Amino acid sequence: MExxxxxxxxxxxxxxxxxxxxxxxxxxxxxxxxxxxxxHPNYNRIALSSVLQGDSSVDDIxxxxxxxxxKNGIELYTGDPVVKVDKRRKKIHSKNxxxxxxxxxxxxxxxxxxxxxxxxxxKEGVIAFRDIKDxxxxxxxxxxxKKAAVIGGGLLGLEAARGLLNLNMExxxxxxxxxLMERQLDAPxxxxxxxxxxxxxxxxxxxxxTEMIKGHDRxxxxxxxxxxxxxxxxxxxxVGIKPNIELASDTGLKTERAIVVNDFMETSxxxxxxxxxxxxxxxxxxxxxxxxxEQGKVLADHICSKETEGYHGSLMYTKLxxxxxxxxxxxxxxxxxxxxxxxxxxxFEGIYKKVVVKDNKVVGSVLYGDTSDSPRxxxxxxxxxxxxxxNKAVILPSEDENSSGESPVVSMADDEQICDCNGVCKGEIxxxxxxxxxxxxxxxxxxxNAGRSCGGCKPLVSDLLSATLxxxxxxNQKEPMCxxxxxxxDEVSEAIKEKQLSFTREVMNVLGWExxxxxSKCRPAINYYLGLNKPEEYEDDHTSRFINERVHANIxxxxxxxxxxxxxxxxxxxxxxxxxxxxxxxxxVPMLKVTGGQRIDMLGVNKEDLxxxxxxxGMNSGYAYAKxxxxxxxxxxxxxxxxxxxxxxxxxxxxxxxxxxxxxxxxVKMAVSACPRNCAESGIKDIGIVGVEGAWEMYVxxxxxxxxxxxxxxxxxxxxxxxxxxxxxxxxxxREDARYLERTSHWVERVGLDHIRxxxxxxxxxxxxxxxxxERALRARPKDPWTEVSENEAKQKELYEKKQLxxxx
Amino acid sequence: xxxxxxxKQVMICHIDDLVEGVPKEVIVNGESIAVFKTNKGKVNALxxxxxxxxxxxxxxxxxxxxxxxxxxxxxxxxxxGVVEAPDEGCVKKFQTEVKNEAVYLVL
Ligand code: SRM
Ligand SMILES: Cc1cc2nc3c(=O)[nH]c(=O)nc-3n(C[C@H](O)[C@H](O)[C@H](O)COP(=O)(O)OP(=O)(O)OC[C@H]3O[C@@H](n4cnc5c(N)ncnc54)[C@H](O)[C@@H]3O)c2cc1C
Ligand code: SF4
Ligand code: FES
Numbered sequence: 001m002e003x004x005x006x007x008x009x010x011x012x013x014x015x016x017x018x019x020x021x022x023x024x025x026x027x028x029x030x031x032x033x034x035x036x037x038x039x040h041p042n043y044n045r046i047a048l049s050s051v052l053q054g055d056s057s058v059d060d061i062x063x064x065x066x067x068x069x070x071k072n073g074i075e076l077y078t079g080d081p082v083v084k085v086d087k088r089r090k091k092i093h094s095k096n097x098x099x100x101x102x103x104x105x106x107x108x109x110x111x112x113x114x115x116x117x118x119x120x121x122x123k124e125g126v127i128a129f130r131d132i133k134d135x136x137x138x139x140x141x142x143x144x145x146k147k148a149a150v151i152g153g154g155l156l157g158l159e160a161a162r163g164l165l166n167l168n169m170e171x172x173x174x175x176x177x178x179x180l181m182e183r184q185l186d187a188p189x190x191x192x193x194x195x196x197x198x199x200x201x202x203x204x205x206x207x208x209x210t211e212m213i214k215g216h217d218r219x220x221x222x223x224x225x226x227x228x229x230x231x232x233x234x235x236x237x238x239v240g241i242k243p244n245i246e247l248a249s250d251t252g253l254k255t256e257r258a259i260v261v262n263d264f265m266e267t268s269x270x271x272x273x274x275x276x277x278x279x280x281x282x283x284x285x286x287x288x289x290x291x292x293x294e295q296g297k298v299l300a301d302h303i304c305s306k307e308t309e310g311y312h313g314s315l316m317y318t319k320l321x322x323x324x325x326x327x328x329x330x331x332x333x334x335x336x337x338x339x340x341x342x343x344x345x346x347x348f349e350g351i352y353k354k355v356v357v358k359d360n361k362v363v364g365s366v367l368y369g370d371t372s373d374s375p376r377x378x379x380x381x382x383x384x385x386x387x388x389x390x391n392k393a394v395i396l397p398s399e400d401e402n403s404s405g406e407s408p409v410v411s412m413a414d415d416e417q418i419c420d421c422n423g424v425c426k427g428e429i430x431x432x433x434x435x436x437x438x439x440x441x442x443x444x445x446x447x448x449n450a451g452r453s454c455g456g457c458k459p460l461v462s463d464l465l466s467a468t469l470x471x472x473x474x475x476n477q478k479e480p481m482c483x484x485x486x487x488x489x490d491e492v493s494e495a496i497k498e499k500q501l502s503f504t505r506e507v508m509n510v511l512g513w514e515x516x517x518x519x520s521k522c523r524p525a526i527n528y529y530l531g532l533n534k535p536e537e538y539e540d541d542h543t544s545r546f547i548n549e550r551v552h553a554n555i556x557x558x559x560x561x562x563x564x565x566x567x568x569x570x571x572x573x574x575x576x577x578x579x580x581x582x583x584x585x586x587x588x589v590p591m592l593k594v595t596g597g598q599r600i601d602m603l604g605v606n607k608e609d610l611x612x613x614x615x616x617x618g619m620n621s622g623y624a625y626a627k628x629x630x631x632x633x634x635x636x637x638x639x640x641x642x643x644x645x646x647x648x649x650x651x652x653x654x655x656x657x658x659x660x661x662x663x664x665x666x667x668v669k670m671a672v673s674a675c676p677r678n679c680a681e682s683g684i685k686d687i688g689i690v691g692v693e694g695a696w697e698m699y700v701x702x703x704x705x706x707x708x709x710x711x712x713x714x715x716x717x718x719x720x721x722x723x724x725x726x727x728x729x730x731x732x733x734x735r736e737d738a739r740y741l742e743r744t745s746h747w748v749e750r751v752g753l754d755h756i757r758x759x760x761x762x763x764x765x766x767x768x769x770x771x772x773x774x775e776r777a778l779r780a781r782p783k784d785p786w787t788e789v790s791e792n793e794a795k796q797k798e799l800y801e802k803k804q805l806x807x808x809x
Numbered sequence: 810x811x812x813x814x815x816x817k818q819v820m821i822c823h824i825d826d827l828v829e830g831v832p833k834e835v836i837v838n839g840e841s842i843a844v845f846k847t848n849k850g851k852v853n854a855l856x857x858x859x860x861x862x863x864x865x866x867x868x869x870x871x872x873x874x875x876x877x878x879x880x881x882x883x884x885x886x887x888x889x890g891v892v893e894a895p896d897e898g899c900v901k902k903f904q905t906e907v908k909n910e911a912v913y914l915v916l
Contacts, residue, residue, distance in 0.1 A: 517848070519884070520870045520877035543830030547868040547879040550831075555879055559865040798828050803835040805819060 003031040006303070007092055007102040009082045009247070011036025013045055013453075014276025014292040015108025016064055021300030023072055029304065032074045033100055035092075038131060039079035041066055046289065046421075046454045048135050049321045052163025054712060054753055058132055063452070085251040087269055104303055107248055107259055107267070107274040111241035111287070116151065120213030126235045129160040138234070142167035143676065143713065145233030149173075149222055151210055153180040155320060157238035158197065162322045164236070165201050166754065168713055172230060174205045174222065184318045184329035188345060189352050189368040196325055196350070205230070243278045243285050258285040263310030265299040275299050282313055289421045289453050290314060315382055317420065319371070319456045323754060328371040331364030331381055332356060339363070342392060344399060355395060360388045362395070372398045372408050375460065379416045407463035418460050421453035429461065433468045441465060482521035484513050489739035492522075493529040502530065504541050520546070525740035528627070531663060532735060535780040548625035551799055552785045553610055556603065561610060563589075563602040564624035565617055566660065569634040569652035569672075570598030576619065583616045597624070597631035597669070608802050614786035621786045623661065627741070630669045632656040633681065637674035637691070646691025648674035651720060655689075658724060659731065661781045665738040665747075668731070683710050686744040687727060692716075696723045700730060700756075701748030709745045712753050715761055729760045729767045732774040818906065818913040827852065827912065832876065834867035837914065842903060843867035844912070845887045847874060852905045852912055853887040860898030 006022075008015045011034050019032060036042075040062070047061040069076045077094060084093040091101050113128030115121055125141065127134050138160075142148075148164040150157045153175030164171045173180075179190035180197075194204060209225040213235060221231045243258035254260045254268035258280035265273045265281075275295045277287055286292060291314035301308035317330030333356055335341060344353040351369035355362055355377065362380045367373060373396050380387065380395070393400035397408055409418070414427030432438055432447045441462050445451040451458045480486050487495075492511065501507050507526050508518055518526070523544035531538045542550050553561035567576065580600055584592055590604035599622055605613060614621075623630060632655050635641065637648030652672040659668075671680040674691040682688025684704040688711045690697040695718050702711030714730070717723050733756065738747040748756065759766050782788070789795050821835050827846035834857055835842050841857040843866045855876075857867050864880035871877075874888050884893040890900040904915035 515873065517873035519872050519875075520882055523870065523872065543871065546870065551868075555865075555868060557862070557880065559863075559868070797826075798831060801833075803821065803833065805821060805835060805837045 004029060004103040005101055006030040006032045006104045006106070007100055008032070008034045008106045008108060009085075009092070010106075010108035010110055010276070010278070011038065011040075011042055011076070011078060012108060012110045012276065013042065013063070013289055014110070014296055015106060016042040017293050018106060018108065018275050018296035018299050019074070020064075021297050022304060025300055025304040025306060027072075030104075032072075033102075034069070034074055034076050035080055035082045035094055036076070036078045037081040038133075040132060041069065041076070041078065043132065044453060045131070046321075048129070048132070049159040049163060050455070051132075051135050052129075052138060052160065053166045053323065054163075055323075058135075082247060085247065085272075087251060087272070090271070103271065105272045106299070107253075107272065107278055108276045109244040109247065109278045111277040112244050113237065114240040114242045115237055116210065116239055118210060118213055120215065120219070121237075123213055123215050123219045124217050125215070125219040125233060126213060126237065129156055129236055129238050130241075134236075135163075138164060138236070139167060141234045142169050146170055147172075147232050148234045148236065149230060149232035150236045150238060151222075152238035152240075153177070153204070153206075154183065154238065154240075155181060155318060157236070158202075159321055160236050160238055161197075161202050162200070164234075168716060169234070170203075171201070172203045172205060172232070174208050174210060174224075174230075176207070176209055178207055180204075181320070181329075184333075184366075185327070185368075186333060186335075186354065186366055189327070189329075189354070189366045192350060192352055192368050193320075193325065193327065197322070200324060241277065241287055243280070245278055248274070248278070256280055256283075263298075263312065264302045264308070265295055265311065266302075273299055273303070281311060284313065286314065286316070288316060288318070290423065291316070293422055315378070317374075317378060319374075319454060321454060321456065326367075326369055326371045328367040328374040329365070330374075330378060331362075332358075333364040333366045342395065344396065353396060353399075357387065360386050362387060370398055375412060375416060375418060375420075376408060378420060379413075382417075407460070407467065409460055409464045410467050418464065419448075419450035419452075419457045421457075422449040424448050424450040426464065429464055430468050433465060439465070439469065481525060482519055484508075484515045484518050484522050485511065487511060489525065492526065493532075493739075496526075496529050496533050500533075502534065502538065504530065504544055518544075524549075528663060528665065528740045532777075535777045540782070549627070551607065551610065552621055552625065552789065553605070553607075554625040558604075559607075560604045561607055562624070563605050563610070563613055563617075564595065564597075564599060564622040565619035566622040566656075567599040568656045569632055569649050571634075571649060571653065572600075579617055579619070583613055586616065587613055595624070597622075598633045599624075599631065608800050611790045611796050611800055615790040617786075619786075620660075620784045626663075627666050628664055628668070629656070629659045629662050630667050633669075633671040633685075635673045635679035637672075641674060643677060644674040644691070645693050646674045646696065648672040648680065648689075648691055651689065651691075651696075651723070652680075654720070655724070655727065658778070659727075661784070662731075662735075662777060664731070664735055665740050666743045668734075668744065684708070685711060687711075687730065689723065694718065696720070698723065698726060698730075701745045701753070703743055703745035705743075707745065709749075712748065714753070714757065725767075725771055726760065728774040729770040730756070732770040732777070733760055735777070736770075736773070817916045819916060820911050821914050822912050824850075824852075824907055824910045824912055830871050832867040832869065832871060834865070835914070837916070841865070841867075842914065843876075844905070844914075845871060845876065847871075847887070852907055854903040854905050854914055855885070855887060855890050856901040856903070858900070859883055859885070860892060860900055861896065866900070 042064040044061040044063050050056045080094045080096045082092050083095050093099050113130045127137050148169040149172045150161045151174045153173050161171045161173050180194050210222050211225045212223045214221045219235050223229050245255045248259045249255045259274040261274050261279045267274050276292045295311050298311040320327040339356050339358045342355040354366045356364040365377045412426050415425050417425045438444050481489050504526050527541050527544040548554050587609050589602045593601045595601045632652045634649045634652030638644035668686045670687045671682040671685045672689040673680040673682045682690050684702040688699040695716050697716045698714045699711030700714045703709045829846050829848050833844045843855050843857040845853045857865050859878040861883050864878040866876050868879040869876040875884050876887050883896045890902040892898040906913045
């Protein structure tokens with residue numbers, strides 16, 4: 001039998017969730033075709049905030065990758081919007097000219113951002129915050145401009161503002177009312193929010209109405225009704241959304257604010273449905289995913305001819321996804337004549353809780369600072385529970401002074417919801433953990449959808465995981481350093497500091513190593529941590545070093561070695577080149593090669609020749625073999641290049657001379673370019689410097705290796721001195737905090753850029769301490785190892801001598 | 810040590826020429842041999858070539874009775890020459906003897 005043809009207009013969150021629900025019910029019934037205006041597969045729009053805040057990449061937020069569409073036999077047209085629907089012939093037409101017949105048609109076209117119709121709103125640099133493109137525009141803009149203005153102090157505006165702060169822009173928020181998020185918060189909570197955000201660096205202009213946007217081609221500032229003016233290089237409008245119903249009304253569907261649907265998501269036309277933000281049910285067009293997903297379930301039942309009670313509206317609640325701010329708001333939270341409220345307000349701890357009660361039932365709530373009671377409150381509201389016999393500690397369990405401090409999930413009933421976006425309750429998760437043997441939050445998300453949208457419930461899911469499996473099972477997931485111990489890197493380095501241990505053997509003894517002398521994994525790590533702890537006293541244990549570091553050259557596949565002398569900043573001269581050429585001739589070096597690090601490699605050298613080659617070269621070791629500072633690549637810069645803004649060569653050489661020979665957890669590569677064209681590839685270095693007019697930008701955590709990762713803009717400084725100080729503090733924090741063999745890219749991902757900034761940039765005391773520790777470490781560095789070895793005969797004998805014996809038969 | 814008639818002993822070095830944890834490469838009649846001194850003063854010798862891809866064992870990290878090959882980290886017993894699981898194989902072992910602080914290789 002031929003399959004029924006199902007066409008979806010809008011490749012977004014509500015539409016694709018509906019398709020998932022349909023496939024769950026009846027995987028083979030429909031031939032499905034999806035049209036999407038955006039050039040992406042379905043992604044998590046909610047998580048754009050975290051992309052902007054630098055916590056995820058665009059790839060991380062894809063919900064259904066192309067493979068998913070293919071596997072389910074779905075025909076997908078991205079970047080191709082539907083432009084016409086022919087109801088009579090049951091056909092749609094796309095912009096690229098595709099014509100497609102349907103038996104069932106679903107509108108899931110979402111919303112458009114509402115753009116204030118101000119004079120100048122069409123200038124370059126005026127954007128909304130709705131899709132991946134907007135996010136990319138903000139990220140790109142932040143690389144070249146400094147001042148951002150966000151119009152709108154609601155949920156979306158504040159999330160955008162936090163992201164722009166993270167992108168190192170000066171961020172001003174313009175709000176027309178007296179209170180931020182006035183639709184979700186009452187005055188006290190709103191004040192607390194404003195104070196916290198001001199502390200994070202946001203600046204607010206309350207009670208201000210924008211009159212026009214000024215500038216030539218590009219925006220230069222905002223003019224307000226009160227006559228004042230604010231400079232801005234970027235304006236983000238976040239003043240609301242407008243359901244996207246143009247196509248629907250052209251098609252002749254009944255629309256009000258959005259496309260009108262009944263309890264089964266049917267529009268006024270036969271076989272045409274609508275879900276998501278573009279649909280209006282009972283006079284309400286919802287703008288949060290939880291209701292949209294509920295609608296999706298109902299529509300899936302209906303289209304698959306399953307009995308359903310239909311959709312009857314949803315309870316709205318809100319969380320703000322801004323790091324450092326915990327906020328929850330639901331239902332009717334303002335006081336009215338017939339309501340009473342329970343209030344907790346602790347200005348010292350920054351906690352505010354308000355539960356609004358009407359006719360003995362909870363009808364609304366605002367929580368600020370501690371939102372742990374939100375699942376309980378939502379559940380009471382949904383069930384309309386009578387609270388007349390309950391005391392405060394039952395309604396707000398976190399206020400119970402006798403409580404054991406255990407997670408609220410423990411006392412939750414099985415049918416209480418943990419993930420509100422996706423409607424997943426406790427019982428479902430526990431069942432999945434037990435039946436499918438799940439042991440990580442990521443697995444739970446994959447199996448149950450819990451945590452797949454706004455991610456706000458992940459801490460609860462994690463608590464539930466521990467409560468179900470026992471803390472032991474979950475915390476045992478830490479990775480031991482190696483097979484010789486159960487302790488992790490962090491625990492070992494912590495113990496070395498705490499117990500002030502001084503020798504490799506001592507560490508293994510005191511910490512109960514399972515093998516007598518360790519192995520090739522733990523010994524180099526312990527040696528590193530010991531040196532870090534006592535830079536001046538500790539004597540490096542070279543037997544614990546990998547051969548390359550022990551003999552200061554890189555071993556090759558045939559047991560010969562390579563020699564890479566330092567060429568500071570990639571600069572050389574005829575004298576150096578002549579010496580390299582002469583030495584290569586003398587020792588018959590099989591190959592000379594220019595490396596990716598802007599210097600010269602002499603490959604295939606015999607081990608016993610190393611000390612004399614070094615002596616003949618008279619150059620310093622380039623440390624091309626070590627977990628240490630490697631190279632500082634530079635571009636030509638202002639001396640020669642027509643685009644150069646800074647002396648990149650001079651700065652590069654200064655950096656390399658300052659930090660050379662410093663031990664680090666893994667190798668550290670740096671680069672200095674003199675303009676954003678980035679000829680020295682500063683974007684993929686552990687620390688990459690980009691000179692711009694009058695300032696230096698510092699990027700960190702870049703990696704050109706196995707997991708390609710672009711560096712993150714860490715800060716922008718004006719003087720070379722400030723740059724060197726910031727690099728010192730950053731590098732020292734990396735040395736102290738990262739695990740041995742953890743590249744900066746992995747470390748930055750693990751601990752978060754925000755955290756590193758808070759230590760290296762924001763905390764003056766810590767920064768000073770780090771710089772001091774770095775100076776100490778630099779002073780304690782060994783001399784150049786090549787010079788040292790070529791002057792030390794005992795070392796040569798111990799490490800480089802090869803004994804030749806002829807036995808006469 | 811049982812000696813057979815055509816057995817040869819070659820003195821390779823003084824015991825103090827060997828450093829704990831740093832193996833020494835000795836070439837005898839063109840054959841490269843790695844000589845190890847353990848932390849208990851015992852001397853062992855293996856052919857200086859890993860059964861995996863001929864990595865020079867004399868350049869490895871030594872931990873107790875084992876050496877870790879410098880090329881791909883195979884773990885090999887210096888006492889027996891046997892490769893530790895999950896890898897497999899065996900390196901040729903040479904008898905050694907220490908007399909009057911002189912180290913001899915038995916060929
Ligand atoms: C010589 C050189 C290749 C060349 O001829 O250009 C080189 C050679 C080796 N690289 Fe590299 N890398 C060289 C530049 C690079 C670069 C480019 C750069 O630095 O701009 C990269 C990517 C950038 C990066 O690291 O972010 C690079 C990424 C790697 C990686 C992957 C690191 C990662 O985090 O994923 C390794 C493996 C490792 O370190 O664990 C590696 C490891 C190696 C080793 C040391 C492998 C080993 O342990 O034996 C190679 C030694 C070859 C030999 O037989 O001597 N090499 N290597 C380059 C030396 C640069 C220098 O002057 O010091
Ligand atoms: C930054 C941000 C943060 C948010 N945070 C939260 C949150 O914390 N919690 C929460 O619940 N919600 C949040 N939301 C709201 C949530 O993302 C939306 O409610 C949800 O995405 C709506 O789903 P939808 O499918 O209706 O619309 P969309 O996801 O917008 O999908 C509609 C798709 O249809 C496409 N389209 C439109 N017209 C056509 C056409 N003619 N042909 C083909 N395709 C077309 C659009 O391009 C779009 O891709 C947030 C939104 C943003 C922007
Ligand atoms: S980075 Fe800029 S200044 Fe440097 S060489 Fe390239 S173009 Fe010139
Ligand atoms: S050659 Fe020894 S491990 Fe590969």
